[in-house]
Amino acid sequence: MLVLTGFLGALGLTGGFSDLSFIPFITMFWEVVPMEKRGRWFGITGVFDFLSVPAFLLGGFLWQEGLEELVLILPLLMEVFVIIPIILSVPETLRSKVNKL
Numbered sequence: 001m002l003v004l005t006g007f008l009g010a011l012g013l014t015g016g017f018s019d020l021s022f023i024p025f026i027t028m029f030w031e032v033v034p035m036e037k038r039g040r041w042f043g044i045t046g047v048f049d050f051l052s053v054p055a056f057l058l059g060g061f062l063w064q065e066g067l068e069e070l071v072l073i074l075p076l077l078m079e080v081f082v083i084i085p086i087i088l089s090v091p092e093t094l095r096s097k098v099n100k101l
Helices: 002-011 014-031 035-064 066-091 093-100
Strands: none
Touching: 035 066
């Protein structure tokens, strides 16, 4: 299955599926944040986008030094201790709109 997926991806035949899922994803990405806090949300995502470049460099350096386990564990730790608390602190607007109706 991996060989078939890689072959179809190399031919460009699986790109349509990711394009179809991107539109709802990006819409929900902005709609879950209240309008008055979207600037703050944009800033937070920009910081994480900026930090991804040094993270890729650090990961490559650690991998080259033989610390493959650390490269695989660090993203998990970042997700649990940084990303999930930030996501939990952002209120869900869909639920609050339903309650107001």
